[in-house]
Amino acid sequence: MREDESDWFSRWEQDLPSPDELIPLSQSLISPDLALAFDIRPQPQPNSSAEFAADSSDLAEPARTLKRPRLVWTPQLHKRFVDAVAHLGIKNAVPKTIMTLMSVDGLTRENVASHLQKYRLYLKRMQGGGGGGSDPATDRLFASSPVPAHFLHPNRSDHFMPSFVPVATLQQQQQMAAVAASHLQPPQFHHRQIAAAHFGSPTGNGKFDASFLARQTQRMSTPTLHSPVGNYVEDLESANAANGGRAVLTLFPTRDD
DNA sequence: CAGGCAATAT
DNA sequence: CATATTGCCT
DSSP, X not given: OOTTTTHHHHHHHHHSOOGGGOOOOOSOSSOHHHHHHHHOOSSOOSTTTTTSOSOOOOOOOOOTTSOOOEEEOOHHHHHHHHHHHHHHOTTTOOHHHHHHHHXXXXXXXXXXXXXXXXXXXXXXXXXXXXXXXXXXXXXXXXXXXOOOGGGSOOOSOOOOOOSOOOOTTHHHHHHHHHHHHHHOOOTTTOSOOOOOEEOSOXXXXXXXXXXXXXXXXXXXXOSSOOOOHHHHHHHHHHHHHHHTSOOEEEOOOSSOO
């Protein structure tokens, strides 16, 4: 057996998070009613196709050193973002918290921070301009979701104290949330967010290719715990092959629009 | 260390 | 062009 054979594999293996890095998240940091607010959806979701049912929501955080594909902020994803911010209140709406509340598999704090920054600029532009503000193409995304009234007021009446989240063990929980969610989810929460890879040209055309959805139905049956990075890279490779090196990842929630 | 924001990079 | 990354500050 040559090492050539296990070449890619050993590198892949090395990049895997060590077992102690994958601490199971056993309890939610989101208060029950808050969670409910996000979970309850009287209306079914026409958008995401009736196709993919609510299971097999694995797609994990890839190893640290590997670069993720660019996140595509779909209107659905943005909606979820706005909802999270709205429910958290301006004061608590910081990247980590938002990310956690959104509980979208694969979403990183950086993703949220970057988006939040742009969103703030958008809000600022809206209030200040009052009509003079222009709407570049970037605003289309933001315009796709109604902006809660209190966002626009620099007023001190932020009110909206969220039911509140246990800040005690905050650090651990948040860190693990994304990873843990992919493998073992809190029973109470059920699986409701699916992350599907969606490939297309982000910049070339204004519309999505919608060529296909890569669904992770299979998981690594490895007894030892690690994140199913394998699926991730597989899809990435497919994507790269498909569009010539440009891969984007679209995460969209199964529920909630 | 996390957050915010502007500049810059891809 | 949309998002990521970086730098500098709080």
